[in-house]
Amino acid sequence: MRVLDTHLHMWDEEVLTYTWLEGPYAYRFAETEVEHDRLDVEREEAVFVQAETTEGDYIGEVRWVQSLAGRLGIAGIVAGAQLHRGIDTVTHLEELATHPLVVGVRHNLQNDPDGLAVSSAFVTGAREVAARGWTFDVCVRAAQLPDIARLAGAVPELRMVLDHLGKPAVGTADAPLAPSAEWVRDIEEVAKHPEAFCKLSGLPAESGGVWSAEQLVPFLDAAADAFGVERLLWGSDWPVSSIGPAEEGDPHAPADGSATYQPHARQRWLDTVVEWAEARGHDVDAILWANGRRFYRLDDPRVESADAPRRGFFGRLFGG
Known part of the structure; x- marks a missing residue:
């Protein structure tokens, strides 16, 4: 089995500046940690998605990830960007274009005011992204999805992907929620x-790290019904979706029962999606590999110019 993890984060407060890291997130999740949490597959690559550094560190984050890409099998970078800043947005995108592993951008909208994604300034910035052949990762809460549908209509050439299925309310394993009619309508x-x-x-993160396959499969079904299997990508959301209550038998579990890192969460999410896809007769390789490579255009010659270094770590490990 081959896997392109289309949503991998890393962070290191000794290298870059972040304002949101606290609790179990306030640890280094970088090269060593990625190597220790590899998937049990024959071939693995990943797309790094910006991890909300401060805006002044957006370019620094790209440089840092590029320095690790060859050892970690990182095939592309979704860089941080603010798309509503006019000429400043254009200048930033031009600088990003000098880094060959950049395949797209993310302006994290989930905490921004409603309507920003359809403002004239944002739409102009989105057109600049599309003109460069890049993608746009959409990180919004479920209530913001109507704005994203309008943005897609305003910039139909923009290749966009909903991160985390648009963040629906899923409940927990003990108190599951069914997909809401509003979320289904909006996706x-x-x-x-x-x-x-x-x-x-x-x-898993939307469930607070307490989840079951039975709880989340209805959301996978709704996404497949809406987008078709050919437009679904698998992503681990590591390490964000690997934080929650300690796994059973964890010798490092916090004595106070607080949330911690779950070392098997990434593999468990992969296994859950594979089992769901196989049970439904869906094309597993498309979801885990081919769709992501097509969406992010990882076979584009501009990106392939960095192919030799980025295959180093996983190539040695898996012979890919």
Whole structure:
């Protein structure tokens, strides 16, 4: 089995500046930690997605990840960007374009005011992204999905992907929630646009790290019904979706029962999606590999110019 993890984060407060890291997130998750949490597969690559450094560190984050890419099998970078800043946005995108592993950008919208994604300034920035052949990772909360459908209509050439299925309310394993009619309606509206894709990622984090396959499968079904299997990508959302209550038998479990790192969570999410896809008769290789490479254009010659160094670590490990 080959896997392209389309949603991998890393961070290191000794290298870059972040304002949101606290509790179990306030640890280094970088090269050593990635190597210790490899998937049990024959071939593995990943797309790094910006981890909300401060805006002044967006370029520094790209440089840092590029320095690790060859050893970690990172095939592409989704860089941080603010798309509503006019000429400053254009200048930033031009600088990003000098880094060959950059395949897309993410302006994290989930905490921004409603309506920003359809403002004239943001739409102009989104058109600049599309003009460069890049993708746009959409990180929003479920209530913001109507704005994303409108953005897709305003910039139909923009290849966008919903991170974490648009963050629906999923409940927990003990108190599951069914997909809401509003969320289903809204992802169907987004999916009407042929350049819109959806990541099967992030649901464990939305469940607070307490989840079951039975709880989350209805959301996978709804995404498949809306987007079709050919527009679904798998992502681990590591390490965000690997934080929650300590796993049974964890010798390092906090004595106070607080959330901690779950060392088997990434593999468990992969196994859950594979088992769901196989049970439904879906094309597993498409979801785990081919769709992601097509969406992020990882076989584009511009990106392949960095192919030799980025295959180093996993190539030696798996012979890929």
